[in-house]
Amino acid sequence: MSGFSSRTDFPREWNPLARALAERRARGEALVDLTESNPTRAGLPLPDPGLLATSEAFTYAPEPTGLRSAREAVASYLGTRGVAVSAEHLILSASTSEAYAWLFKLLCEPGDNVLVPAPCYPLFEYLARLEGVELRPYRLPHAHGFGLDVGEVAAEGDARSRAVLVVNPGNPTGHFLHEGELAALAAVCEERGLALICDEVFSEFSWDEEPDRVATVAGRTLPMLTFSLSGLSKVAGMPGLKLGWTHVGGPSAARDEALGRLELVADTFLSVGTPVQQALPALLGHAPRFQAALLARVKENRGQLVAARPESASWSVVPAHGGWCAVLRIPREPGEEATCLALLEAGVLVQPGYFYDFAGGAFLVLSLLPPPEVFGAALGALVRVLAG
């Protein structure tokens, strides 16, 4: 249709699974939703709503990069995780999604590209397209447990590549970045003049210990411009409060130029609300309680899933180390969509791997957030349908 930008000409057709789901809901039939990713609907600890009623909540004295007190709260939160950063190097935004849009504006001319992991949560396609930026997916090989293979990154880059995006740990694959992978990636970034954008929203949610794991790139000495992203959405389970942060690091001249430019971008929008910034120290004080409850939840649900798998099953739970999801590898036949539709018919909603751009096999993605009794109630049908 004329009169609209091609950037917003997104396909909006429903896929067969979405149609079948709408039909089932219209019939009022019960469903166990193993795609639930909203932490506020999972019965996990919430902060006291009174925290947002600060005495200064209605004042307006904006600082483009975020109120100093709020940036200091993020710096001291990172300090509790053993990461030393300066509040001067932090920029607040309404979410990490918004931070991505600002970074694409900062780094890319229209037509430039950024290298993004595949499989991955489908977050970047719309963000990039709205900024006129192209995506170059690099594969996270299944053979490496969906870990980063720097050869795949290097092979996808070209003269118009401006940044590499790393999701650490991957969503939904749950694999963390390791020191050796970061060192190899840093060498490629330095050689090709690429910035590193590291999405660390799930970094707090590790299920085990691993040697050489990189928890965050914030506060590290790296040879390239480095952006480390996180926010209240996952750290405190509060996506509705709309507050994320970006730590900017790397060689000091490039870092300071990036901070100066980002300050202007942020000043153009001033998108973070005052009450949430004022409440941030208290909200981050609540975060460890939420994180502990969430971790116990996902570990219990994963334990139930692993225990429910019959020894001779033709499907498996893909090994992982963190995050909020489980990935199942299933037989190629009947495949992802047919299996999802059969599960829906049996009253269980899961996501097909294609939603996350999995390749080289058939996969399902299950949220580990539902209460254990809800999650457990779905496992009988899951095992039965997967047995064919």
Ligand SMILES: Cc1ncc(COP(=O)(O)O)c(C=O)c1O
């Ligand atoms: C890896 C990853 N990064 C970022 C986001 C978006 O977070 P925010 O709510 O801060 O925009 C998501 C959303 O699920 C995500 O999975």
